[in-house]
Amino acid sequence: MGATGRPQGADDSGVTGAPADGRAVVTGLGVVAPNGLGVDRFWSATLRGQHGIEPLTRFDTAGYPSVLAGQVSGFDPRDHLPDRLLPQTDLSTQLALVAADQALQDAKVDPGVLTDYDMGVVTGNASGGFDFTHREFDKLWARGPRFVSVYESFAWFYAVNTGQVSIRHGLRGPSTSLVAEQASGLDAVGHARRTLRRGTPLVVAGGVDSALDPWGWASHLSSGRVSTDDDPATAYRPFAADASGWVPGEGGAFLVLERADAARARPAQQVYGEIAGYASTFDPRPGSSRPLGLQRAAELALTQAGVAPRDVDLVVADAAAAPELDRGEADALRGLFGPRAVEVTTAKPLTGRLLAGGGPLDLVVALLAIRDGTIPPTTVAGLVPEAYGIDLVRGAPRQAEVATALVWGRGRWGFNSAVVVRRVDLSLPNTSKE
């Protein structure tokens, strides 16, 4: 074992002379969001209530029922990535590579000086490389199979962001990709936590999706839940009595997660918090009398974290803005916490719903709320039905001590995932039981 040590597993004394501590702590963040490229720009825009929703510019939307999207405007991949990566990557992968770069820089991790097999990559993905594939399909039908780029073989693929991040930074530890629509990104972070507890010192985890080409747009619209309103400032109104559906967006976030013992040994300069618990559940089939799975996912995640509902200071909501889904989420909130017993917010009206990018970006919101003691407001909710019984942070940022937050998400077709994050002080020993 070298001087820096290498934690082998939760039960080993990993770092020389130090007790093993397999808690998953967040040491770096990267954000590519429609209302801000980079963590600082995203956070200040979110606190100001500045949105990134606009009429779709990627194609002619005449004749489409919905025309608004959260677009990462002004993004030129050539400003961020080497030329050689461009012909082989979809926009979603280009955005993912930039978010992962940011997260590693923020954590001050230089993968070149660490052991490659000690660093993994876990990403969530819901749509793969839609825009790239759309263009290649166009060539396939218009000109024939010999005109399809060889890079299509992987540029479309759900695991491509994991692969490209791994290759770019030489991260050869345990890596995978998880597909669960809007729940994908939380699943990725949950799986990263598991990977750390099994002994890998560092995992880059998160998710980015983008599917704003005509084909991707058609797949968004197929949900039947995309808002047909045309005012960017108010189209996406989660929990409003007159909620009319969500606005799709592109982007997401990456986190650098490290075992607490590895973060102490490096030593990491900053720790945003701990990924303290994670669980996922699946809804029963439609028409079943069994309850939906969201509340149970949260209960399981809280149990894993050893956190009682009364100790949760903030919930970052799924906020689908479809009335039956909002009702279901409000039911789960009341079921867990009681009426108006926990502060709830969401930045989704500012960014749109980001599929696999949504959960990781919500985790960034939770971690920055913990860091700053500030909860960003949900900006565009209309009148919230009294029956929902939720304490939605509205109007202006709310100053509040946030030590523990619950982030959850629901993916179309029944996916539910929940992650518990909490403040952590690495100068104190680990007292958690797990």
Added chain:
Amino acid sequence: MAMVQLTLPDILRALTVAAGQGDEVDLAAIDPGVAEQSFDDLGYDSLVLLETASLLEHEHGIVLPEDRITDLHNPQALLDLVNGTLATQ
């Protein structure tokens, strides 16, 4: 009719386009040694070679045998395969 043959700059241009490095090859800046440099050293993997073959097919009408393309080791070998194929087509 005289058979048209491709030159090293033609091959290098196809490789750089396939690899996403733009389509300008500065003739004066070409190091003659590059022809014998391995694709590994040049950073071109098997996918770049397949994409290059596709490009050469569309631009010059050369259909290269796919099973031989990924066995090639350097630009000179690719140039030889291209011109050998042109001579027999």
